Amino acid sequence: MSAFRFDDWDLPPLQATPSSQASMGGITPPAQPPATPGSQPANAIQRGLAPVNAADKRIVNGKADINQLAPFKYPWAWEFFLRANRNHWTPLEIGMAQDVHDYHNKLTDAERHVFENVLAYLTTSDILAMRNIGLAVMEKMSAPELQIYQARQVYEEALHTWTYQHCLESIGLDQQEIYNRYRVVPELHGKIQLANRRLEKVLRSDLDLTDRANLHEFALSYFFFAVIFEGCWFYNGFTPVFALQRRGLMKGAAEQLQYIMRDEVMHCAFGIRVIRELLKEEGLTLDPEALRPLWDEAEAAEAAYARYILREPILGYNAELHVQQFRFIANRRARQVGVAEPFPGAENVLPWLDEQANLRKEKNFFETRVTEYQTGGALAWE
Numbered sequence: 001m002s003a004f005r006f007d008d009w010d011l012p013p014l015q016a017t018p019s020s021q022a023s024m025g026g027i028t029p030p031a032q033p034p035a036t037p038g039s040q041p042a043n044a045i046q047r048g049l050a051p052v053n054a055a056d057k058r059i060v061n062g063k064a065d066i067n068q069l070a071p072f073k074y075p076w077a078w079e080f081f082l083r084a085n086r087n088h089w090t091p092l093e094i095g096m097a098q099d100v101h102d103y104h105n106k107l108t109d110a111e112r113h114v115f116e117n118v119l120a121y122l123t124t125s126d127i128l129a130m131r132n133i134g135l136a137v138m139e140k141m142s143a144p145e146l147q148i149y150q151a152r153q154v155y156e157e158a159l160h161t162w163t164y165q166h167c168l169e170s171i172g173l174d175q176q177e178i179y180n181r182y183r184v185v186p187e188l189h190g191k192i193q194l195a196n197r198r199l200e201k202v203l204r205s206d207l208d209l210t211d212r213a214n215l216h217e218f219a220l221s222y223f224f225f226a227v228i229f230e231g232c233w234f235y236n237g238f239t240p241v242f243a244l245q246r247r248g249l250m251k252g253a254a255e256q257l258q259y260i261m262r263d264e265v266m267h268c269a270f271g272i273r274v275i276r277e278l279l280k281e282e283g284l285t286l287d288p289e290a291l292r293p294l295w296d297e298a299e300a301a302e303a304a305y306a307r308y309i310l311r312e313p314i315l316g317y318n319a320e321l322h323v324q325q326f327r328f329i330a331n332r333r334a335r336q337v338g339v340a341e342p343f344p345g346a347e348n349v350l351p352w353l354d355e356q357a358n359l360r361k362e363k364n365f366f367e368t369r370v371t372e373y374q375t376g377g378a379l380a381w382e
């Protein structure tokens with residue numbers, strides 16, 4: 001049996017077989033007229049279809065051909081994709097040798113508890129994030145420039161999972177025990193369970209988004225994902241390890257998390273842009289009475305999580321700071337979407353967090369490996 005060649009377009013079309021049909025989800029392709037040598041191969045030309053009009057594209061429920069990239073209706077989405085590709089990295093590029101020594105010889109029991117549980121939560125969260133974007137959100141987007149950035153996002157979430165795995169392997173932690181921790185520790189389970197409940201409603205591929213109630217549910221679910229799960233929980237979730245980094249501990253792992261945080265900030269910024277466009281296109285308003293429990297549940301789950309991972313405070317960081325910072329970041333995200341601040345008056349109790357997230361400043365201070373943004377000040381932290 002000869003191998004398929006990607007460069008030979010003169011081969012006759014493959015005959016449909018039960019196995020090839022199965023690979024298309026059981027859908028039998030419509031019968032095609034036999035090709036005549038020298039004829040135009042594309043049915044579109046035979047039927048005289050006009051090129052895609054950008055104005056016909058929509059965030060969801062679009063009717064324009066999903067396989068035509070340009071003309072762009074959302075050129076910013078394409079820019080996100082280009083920028084994400086300029087930010088490429090892998091966990092193998094960052095030295096972890098000092099972390100092995102720090103973990104086994106320098107960290108206190110309380111600090112080891114923080115470090116392990118942050119990793120345990122993040123590993124589970126990033127797989128959940130990958131599945132939500134890849135299986136629930138991406139298929140509902142009806143413009144290719146949106147899907148292409150989300151394809152990159154799916155990859156980045158997988159890369160983040162690789163990063164945690166690399167940290168666990170490097171330091172020599174029990175992978176199975178760490179990965180299973182969210183199933184035995186209620187405070188870790190609480191955040192994952194809440195995320196699953198908020199996201200699974202839109203996981204169905206047959207969700208009819210022309211129905212206004214479904215559309216609102218989808219917008220709310222995506223809001224939870226991009227704004228709270230990625231924009232608050234992830235953004236704030238690295239902070240305990242950054243608190244160690246500020247004292248010269250676990251610098252390799254912290255640098256890994258800085259790379260992940262940079263990606264997550266882009267994911268959040270993209271998601272917020274999509275939500276704003278979706279609301280505008282659809283003339284939709286997020287119901288404040290639906291948003292309030294979203295914020296309150298997220299805060300309660302985050303507070304329980306913080307009290308568990310920081311049951312003993314560590315030098316320079318404690319549970320109360322973690323929760324206060326969550327509220328401050330939540331207000332920032334709400335402003336970015338254009339909805340009311342959920343926690344008026346919340347203060348920025350960790351002014352160093354945004355700077356910590358900025359790799360350019362860190363590399364000089366801690367003399368870590370040079371990992372500049374190629375795009376200079378491309379990322380805004382507000």
Ligand SMILES: [Fe+2]
Nearest residue numbers: 126129157160
């Ligand atoms: Fe991620």
Ligand SMILES: [Fe+2]
Nearest residue numbers: 129230264267
């Ligand atoms: Fe993400």
